[in-house]
Amino acid sequence: MSGWEAGLDDEEAGAVMRTVARQLKLWREAAGLTQAELGAAIGYGEELVSSVERGRRIPRPEYLDAADEILGAGGKIAAMKGDVAEARYPKKVRDLKKLEAGAVELCAYNNSVIHGLLQTEGYARAVLSARRPPFAADQLDQQVAARMARQEIMNDTTAEALFSFVQCESTLRRPIGGKMVMRGQLERLLEVAALHNVDLQVLPLSREENSGLDGSFRLLRLEDGTTVGHVEVAHISRVISEPKEVQLLDIQYGIIRAQALSPRESMALIEKVLGET
The missing domain is CATH 3.30.870 (Endonuclease; Chain A)
Structure with missing residues (x-):
């Protein structure tokens, strides 16, 4: 996940990432998984999952795809990839x-x-x-x-x-x-x-x-x-x-x-x- 730190001083990107982070957390909690359990299921560490859900790290496309599948989101999480990619650019x-x-x-x-x-x-x-x-x-x-x-x-x-x-x-x-x-x-x-x-x-x-x-x-x-x-x-x-x-x-x-x-x-x-x- 190197190079995907969220630009906290960028208000527009920050708003996008807060929305994405909130949705990821809601889907995880609805599935009854802890951050550690989700991380293990999609191949990432608990600390990184926590950083994503706090809006401090921008999730890569493969992270969103894996979370979508494990959490049974039916494409709703994966659909955020475009917005996330835009937020990553300066x-x-x-x-x-x-x-x-x-x-x-x-x-x-x-x-x-x-x-x-x-x-x-x-x-x-x-x-x-x-x-x-x-x-x-x-x-x-x-x-x-x-x-x-x-x-x-x-x-x-x-x-x-x-x-x-x-x-x-x-x-x-x-x-x-x-x-x-x-x-x-x-x-x-x-x-x-x-x-x-x-x-x-x-x-x-x-x-x-x-x-x-x-x-x-x-x-x-x-x-x-x-x-x-x-x-x-x-x-x-x-x-x-x-x-x-x-x-x-x-x-x-x-x-x-x-x-x-x-x-x-x-x-x-x-x-x-x-x-x-």
């Missing part, structure tokens, strides 16, 4: 995930790394491993899992949103994670670029004009017709809702798209870089 990741999930269109420019929604697991791990001060091993796993979970909105069979990405060519050539990781990442970009609801463009290094030199950003057009911006620098994540600031980002993104290669030309450039890797 708050700013959950907030960003909700924002992305509520968008009808997402536009993003990146000039340092490949956008998080486009990253392979190996590339994401390499990017997050470069953080200073570094994440502890369990925190790194948590961050990688959270980033991969955000990509559910890109599912070609269920996604209704439109996605527009512009990547600076430098992000294709920067060998983050090594040659094999970058090969996998470039192949992933070609896969995503082929999706019907995705436009992927590359802004070449050979362009004399580049309106994205001041950094990466994204725009999210929401279902209610409003648009918000989002910027992330170092350890700061900021949502921009002030209309004038959003308008400036919108204008900037339009100019960047015009400076970039077309989606077809961009795929050709990615294939070229892949062949050189």
Whole structure:
């Protein structure tokens, strides 16, 4: 259960975990089992069962599955796995995930790394491993899992949103994670670029004009017709809702798209870089 300590300073996650803990305790007591007896039945120690029921430890999916079976919950305990998984992710990741999930269109420019929604697991791990001060091993796993979970909105069979990405060519050539990781990442970009609801463009290094030199950003057009911006620098994540600031980002993104290669030309450039890797 390493790495599954509950974030007690996170009110939203704390509320979820208190509800889950209360339900687990009620089901155990209804079955007439002590914490020690339940732990023995599902393969965990009494202390860990106690920590889960006090909301101090986040139960893993296999814990919930085992408890559901032993306590005869008929899937009601196992059904909490999704809520528990969400609670495990850091708050700013959950907030960003909700924002992305509520968008009808997402536009993003990146000039340092490949956008998080486009990253392979190996590339994401390499990017997050470069953080200073570094994440502890369990925190790194948590961050990688959270980033991969955000990509559910890109599912070609269920996604209704439109996605527009512009990547600076430098992000294709920067060998983050090594040659094999970058090969996998470039192949992933070609896969995503082929999706019907995705436009992927590359802004070449050979362009004399580049309106994205001041950094990466994204725009999210929401279902209610409003648009918000989002910027992330170092350890700061900021949502921009002030209309004038959003308008400036919108204008900037339009100019960047015009400076970039077309989606077809961009795929050709990615294939070229892949062949050189």
